[in-house]
Amino acid sequence: xxxxxxxxxxxxxxxxxxxxxxxxxxxxxxxxxxxxxxxxxxxxxxxxxxxxxxxxxxxxxxxxxxxxxxxxxxxxxxxxxxxxxxxxxxxxxxxxxxxxxxxxxxxxxxxxxxxxxxxxxxxxxxxxxxxxxxxxxxxxxxxxxxxxxxxxxxxxxxxxxxxxxxxxxxxxxxxxxxxxxxxxxxxxxx
Amino acid sequence: xxxxxxxxxxxxxxxxxxxxxxxxxxxxxxxxxxxxxxxxxxxxxxxxxxxxxxxxxxxxxxxxxxxxxxxxxxxxxxxxxxxxxxxxxxxxxxxxxxxxxxxxxxxxxxxxxxxxxxxxxxxxxxxxxxxxxxxxxxxxxxxxxxxxxxxxxxxxxxxxxxxxxxxxxxxxxxxxxxxxxxxxxxxxxxxxxxxxxxxxxxxxxxxxxxxxxxxxxxxxxxxxxxxxxxxxxxxxxxxxxxxxxxxxxxxxxxxxxxxxxxxxxxxxxxxxx
Numbered sequence: 001x002x003x004x005x006x007x008x009x010x011x012x013x014x015x016x017x018x019x020x021x022x023x024x025x026x027x028x029x030x031x032x033x034x035x036x037x038x039x040x041x042x043x044x045x046x047x048x049x050x051x052x053x054x055x056x057x058x059x060x061x062x063x064x065x066x067x068x069x070x071x072x073x074x075x076x077x078x079x080x081x082x083x084x085x086x087x088x089x090x091x092x093x094x095x096x097x098x099x100x101x102x103x104x105x106x107x108x109x110x111x112x113x114x115x116x117x118x119x120x121x122x123x124x125x126x127x128x129x130x131x132x133x134x135x136x137x138x139x140x141x142x143x144x145x146x147x148x149x150x151x152x153x154x155x156x157x158x159x160x161x162x163x164x165x166x167x168x169x170x171x172x173x174x175x176x177x178x179x180x181x182x183x184x185x186x187x188x189x190x
Numbered sequence: 191x192x193x194x195x196x197x198x199x200x201x202x203x204x205x206x207x208x209x210x211x212x213x214x215x216x217x218x219x220x221x222x223x224x225x226x227x228x229x230x231x232x233x234x235x236x237x238x239x240x241x242x243x244x245x246x247x248x249x250x251x252x253x254x255x256x257x258x259x260x261x262x263x264x265x266x267x268x269x270x271x272x273x274x275x276x277x278x279x280x281x282x283x284x285x286x287x288x289x290x291x292x293x294x295x296x297x298x299x300x301x302x303x304x305x306x307x308x309x310x311x312x313x314x315x316x317x318x319x320x321x322x323x324x325x326x327x328x329x330x331x332x333x334x335x336x337x338x339x340x341x342x343x344x345x346x347x348x349x350x351x352x353x354x355x356x357x358x359x360x361x362x363x364x365x366x367x368x369x370x371x372x373x374x375x376x377x378x379x380x381x382x383x384x385x386x387x388x389x390x391x392x393x394x395x396x397x398x399x400x401x402x403x404x405x406x407x408x409x410x411x412x413x414x415x416x417x418x419x420x421x422x423x424x425x426x427x428x429x430x431x432x433x434x435x436x437x438x439x440x441x442x443x444x445x446x447x448x449x450x451x452x453x454x455x456x457x458x459x460x461x462x463x
Contacts, residue, residue: 032235033243034312034324036250037442038257065203069210077231079316080323080352080359082367084224085213092207132320135218136366140320141388 016171020055020062023166027051027159028071032078044144045151047159048075049124052091053117054163056098057105059170068095083135086128094124110160118153125149225352232314232325233354239313240327247311247445305418307448308332313357322365322387324348326447329356337416339450345422345438346370346410347447360447363423363437364391371413372423374402380411383423383435391424393433402426408435418450 027047035043048071055063072088081087098105098120105116129145217224255262310328328334330353338350340360348368352359363370368385372393381396396402406426412419428434 029238029242032314033239033246034315034445035243035246036445038254039246039250040442065206069206072210073213074231077228078235078325079314080228080232080321080325081316082217082221082321083214084217084228085210086320088210089207089214092203092210096203136320138366141386143388 013171016169019169020163020166023163024051024063024071028075032075041151042155044148045155046121046124046148047155048091049094049121050117050152050156050159051163052094053098053120054160054167056095057102057113057116058167060095060099060102062170063095065092065095068092083131086131086135090124090128093127094120097123110157113160114153114156117156121149121152229352229354229357229359232352232357232359233329236313236325236327236329236354236357239325240311243311243313306451308334308451309446309448310334310358311446312444320387321367322362322385322441323351324360324362324444324447326358326360326449327356328449329354329358331355333451334358334449335452338452339410339417339421341421341448341450342439342444342446344440345424346417347437347439347441347444349416350449358449362441364388364441370417370423371411372408373411374400374426375407375409377402377406380413381408383408389436389441390427391435391437393426393435396433402429402433404429421450 027050030043031047033043034040052063052068052071068091069088072091073085075081075087076084098116101116105113108116125145125148129140129142132140213224308328310326310332312324313327314325316323324347326340334350334353336350336353339346340348340350346363348360348362348365350358351361361368362385363383364385364387366385366387368383368391370383372381372383373379374381374393374396377400379396379400379402381393383391384394385391393402393408404426408423408426410417410419410421410423422438424435424437426433427436
């Protein structure tokens with residue numbers, strides 16, 4: 001008998017699967033909503049990039065490319081980004097880089113994961129700044145990009161903990177693992 | 191089932207990157223082509239943002255109150271001092287108002303129709319990346335129209351660039367695409383306030399022979415008809431090289447804005463035959 005055959009098991013499975021998406025939706029809303037001073041500083045960090053990085057390392061199937069594209073596009077649409085599609089490109093490229101390196105990253109200590117995010121965020125912000133200069137045909141102030149990068153690195157452990165908790169709630173993938181609901185076994189399937 | 195050749199060659203991610211590049215090209219070369227889509231998305235998100243932003247704003251105020259007791263005491267002392275000065279100014283203003291009124295009556299001056307305002311809450315901001323803009327909680331259903339000036343308690347903050355039904359996008363004066371016709375008080379010199387995507391802006395198109403000094407106030411000139419005359423914009427903070435203007439409005443602490451409703455011109459009546 002399979003692990004999710006009864007109705008309650010199926011309902012539990014669906015509820016557990018929805019938790020990371022609910023967390024993602026919350027992170028998305030917090031990325032676009034206005035939060036006044038002094039809390040504003042926490043929301044200037046690249047929260048969505050952190051979530052994309054986390055799931056691309058630990059379970060890329062949860063965040064497929066079309067969803068990353070949709071997140072980037074919606075972000076640009078709602079925040080009134082003059083260059084529509086830029087966030088989608090940046091997030092998709094970020095996902096490609098991380099998925100390519102995930103065989104190295106999975107199973108590493110938190111410090112390595114943190115350093116991995118610092119490297120990805122550096123590339124992300126440099127590319128974002130370069131594109132903004134190129135598209136607007138002038139040198140853009142770097143202060144906002146630097147503060148977003150530094151905040152991202154500082155706040156990464158807090159969001160990592162939050163995402164890790166939602167990861168623990170996830171049911172283990174059925175395809176290759178026979179582990180029970182709530183297993184923390186890392187999914188290596190794409 | 192076999193995948194289409196293009197799809198299998200570049201993969202799903204590659205195809206999505208190509209689509210994003212296409213969107214980027216369209217929005218860069220034809221910015222207006224996608225503005226309707228942008229406003230529809232903002233209108234759809236507005237109710238959710240409205241619900242989420244209210245408790246976050248309350249939490250921010252609470253944290254500010256709890257953590258800033260020492261600052262609050264200092265601010266209280268400063269406000270008491272300022273209040274004393276303002277009371278003196280209030281008496282002077284009352285006298286001047288009465289004097290102005292009687293002089294206008296004597297001269298038979300036709301006064302401008304007073305402005306009305308639409309107050310809106312800020313739902314979303316993109317003030318930390320490429321554009322400096324805000325999404326506010328009032329739209330065409332509330333009387334908001336494209337082109338209206340937007341002010342905060344301290345001074346001008348921007349103008350409405352897109353108006354949806356229940357939300358509107360405000361381009362801040364600090365955005366690098368923003369240009370505001372201004373007047374330097376004292377010298378009565380006309381110029382343009384240009385945003386730099388930074389906290390401060392610069393004064394451009396100022397005649398070379400004109401002399402402006404640090405500390406001079408800059409207000410809207412009303413040239414072009416977009417902004418009403420006399421809205422406070424900022425103060426000249428540097429005159430070495432570029433003339434730098436520090437806006438009066440504190441963009442970090444904004445929660446509500448006032449959209450200036452254009453008064454109906456009594457001289458313009460609906461035509462038709």
